[in-house]
Amino acid sequence: MTALLDLQDLSVRYAARRSLLGGGAPRPAVDGVSLRIEPGRTFGLVGESGSGKSTIGRAILRLVDTSEGAIVFDGQDIADFGRRSPLSYRRAVQVVFQNPTTALNASWSIEDILLEPIRMHRKLPSSAEESRLVDQLLDQVGMSGYHRKRYPWELSGGQCQRIAIARALASQPRLIVCDEPVSALDVSTQSQVINLLEDLQEELGVAYLFIAHDLAVVRHISDEVGVMYSGRLLETGPAEEVYTAPAHPYTRMLLAAIPIPDPDAQRERRRLRRELRTAQKTVQNAAQQDVRPDAQEPAAPAADPRAEAGCPFQSRCPLVMPVCRTVMPPMRPTAGGGHVACHAHEPMTNGVPLDDR
Incomplete structure (x- = not known):
């Protein structure tokens, strides 16, 4: 199937802050990211704060300039648009922001908020x-008609997010960038909004780029998942495969951080964490000597992983090898149909390690 959105080696660099000694070199917020979103599908982008996932969304929305690579939407490189995005692109690509209360104009009624994109x-x-x-639109997002005369400050956070979704749907978009749309909501409201987005996708065929830091939430809504760290895409693949059989050490770390509703399992995790924290110094010492450590817990990250050569995860990885310090690992296929950027991973061809063919 032809991709609706195709990011090709996308890089975004921000200018360093100026100081008395002058400005530094631009710092990469996103570095060589490639991903595809097919029509009517959801690509979940997950990672820690500062990993660059929201910058990708802003680049797609043309809120930041790209440094290298291409963003191809429906077969056209959006760089060809020039400085101003055409109305057709703004109609086709919409956004739902993280904080629903600040994303809506508090001085406008709900009716006025929805009428603006309708009239445009x-x-x-x-x-x-x-x-x-x-x-x-109100009915599509589960809101009653009497809400049209109310104001955002009269609604709950979940209701405001429903209005933000309705506003995004008003232009009949083909892609919606959902930038952490449920992180500001309580758990029960999160599930309601996620279910609403899934129902709307089934009804309207809209595609989502779903950005979040919670891998459990991303797993629930996404068809494909990409895991970002320090501006790099470290692993991609089918959501269920990434969740059940993660190929990258960082993905395994994210999964290990998800709370388990089992007191015994939580106690076992705490015990393991205490043991693994003791091994951190071993990892750090081995990193200084370019020796592959035996410890299982990653060490503290470097002050600026983007400034390091090689893999950005090297200072935290329990599987680090000398090659990780000098060479950024390429994306290699995994047995589950995804790709992973890790030197410790054996390249797969049709589920068979290359060395075993």
Whole structure:
């Protein structure tokens, strides 16, 4: 299937802060990321804060400039648009931001918030049809028609996020960038919003780039998952495969951090963490000597992993090898149909290690 969105070796660099000694070299927020989103599918992008995942969303929305690579939407490189995005692109690509209360204009009624994109993108012939469309959008996101005269500050966080989703749907988009859309909500509301997004995708066929730091949430909604660290994409693959059989040590770390509703299992985790913390010094000493450590717990990260040569995860990885310090590992296929950037991973061809063919 032809990709709706295709990122090709995308890099975004931000200018360093100026100081009395002058400005430094631009720092990469995103470095050589490639991914594809097919029509009607969800690609989940997960990683720690500062990993660059939100910068990718902003680059797709043309809120930041790209340094290298290409963003191809529906077969066209969006760099060809010039400085201003055409109305057709703004209609086709919408966004749902993280904080629902600040994403909406507090001085506008819900009706006015929804009418703005309707009038810009739909060009309906009468106000009566515009009013019917407002009611339809509210119904699609599970809100009653009487909310149209209310204001964002009169609604709960979950209700505000539903309005933000309705506003995104008003232009009939083909892709919605969901930038941590549930992280500011409580757990029960999170599940309601996730279920709503899934229902809307099934009904309308819209594609999502779903950005989050919680791998459990991403697993629930995504078809494909990408794991980012320090501006790099370290692992991609089918959501269930990445969750059940992670190929990268960093992905395994993220999964290990997910709480388990089992007191005995949690106690066992705490015991292992205490033992593994003792091994951190071994990892750090081995890293200084370029020796592969036997410890299982990663050491503390470097002050600026992006400034290091080789793999950005090297200072935290329990499987680090000398080659990791000088060579960035290429993306290698995994048995589950994904790809991983790790020197310790054996390249796979149709599920068979290359060395065993």
